Amino acid sequence: MTTAAPPAPPAPVELFDSHAHVDGPEFDADRDEVLARARAAGVRRIVVIGAVGEPASAERAVALAERDPHIWASVGTHPHDVEHMTPAWWAVHERLALHPRVVAIGETGLDFYYDHSPRQVQAEAFVRFLDLARRVGKPVICHIRDAHPEAIAILRDHNAGELGGIIHCFTGTPDDAAAYVDLGLYVSFSGIVTYKTAQPIRDAVGRVPLDRILIETDCPYLAPLPRRGRRNEPAYVVHTAQVVADCAGVPLDELAAATVANTCAVFRLPPP
Numbered sequence: 001m002t003t004a005a006p007p008a009p010p011a012p013v014e015l016f017d018s019h020a021h022v023d024g025p026e027f028d029a030d031r032d033e034v035l036a037r038a039r040a041a042g043v044r045r046i047v048v049i050g051a052v053g054e055p056a057s058a059e060r061a062v063a064l065a066e067r068d069p070h071i072w073a074s075v076g077t078h079p080h081d082v083e084h085m086t087p088a089w090w091a092v093h094e095r096l097a098l099h100p101r102v103v104a105i106g107e108t109g110l111d112f113y114y115d116h117s118p119r120q121v122q123a124e125a126f127v128r129f130l131d132l133a134r135r136v137g138k139p140v141i142c143h144i145r146d147a148h149p150e151a152i153a154i155l156r157d158h159n160a161g162e163l164g165g166i167i168h169c170f171t172g173t174p175d176d177a178a179a180y181v182d183l184g185l186y187v188s189f190s191g192i193v194t195y196k197t198a199q200p201i202r203d204a205v206g207r208v209p210l211d212r213i214l215i216e217t218d219c220p221y222l223a224p225l226p227r228r229g230r231r232n233e234p235a236y237v238v239h240t241a242q243v244v245a246d247c248a249g250v251p252l253d254e255l256a257a258a259t260v261a262n263t264c265a266v267f268r269l270p271p272p
């Protein structure tokens, strides 16, 4: 007598992690396993953000994108680190910005929560990266924390909507989210949206049209519930997707399809 095989588990929904720092040393021991787990979890595409500390991060992100057709890179310098940027450091960005696997400039922006670099230096670097993005015809990935009015003014002055851009790891108010949408930008939600104290961010999801929402891990930071406290990795973005879908009032598969299409659109990649 034969026993029927158990039904295959449903295929995972396809997702795009729009912001991952998998170039970093946190992944040196098991990067290939992390990327394999992402694929197995349905996270077929990833943009690696080469922007932490020195431009070696940008070089590493581009190297990852060169060896995997489903990985692309963004190059920039995080607002925390811009006060250390030298002319030679900037020259690396000028060169890599033109690389065909580089789909965006950033992360750049304003972080007035930590103030690791002086605010004026952050603002000047932000404008410099916006100008670079315009020159190379690529969108910009913005890191904005506790500086939304200032960022909105700079983005408006530099016609960022026409440039194309993302407010990554969104942590503002629902009104801030609406202001970014009005500027023509996309809003990306990280694992923070799953945290109990993040009700304003869940409320903000409802102010962003479905065709402007992105999801991301920002790994290795900010693991979503129920993984909070561990090293984050792209495979975990499904938990963030589920909460964003609930807030948007759509099923997970619809949110997944929309965010993949949106991420391809903003990075000017062919639709899946």
Ligand SMILES: [Zn+2]
Binding pocket: 107, 143, 168, 169
């Ligand atoms: Zn950031």
Ligand SMILES: [Zn+2]
Binding pocket: 019, 021, 049, 107, 218
């Ligand atoms: Zn980041």
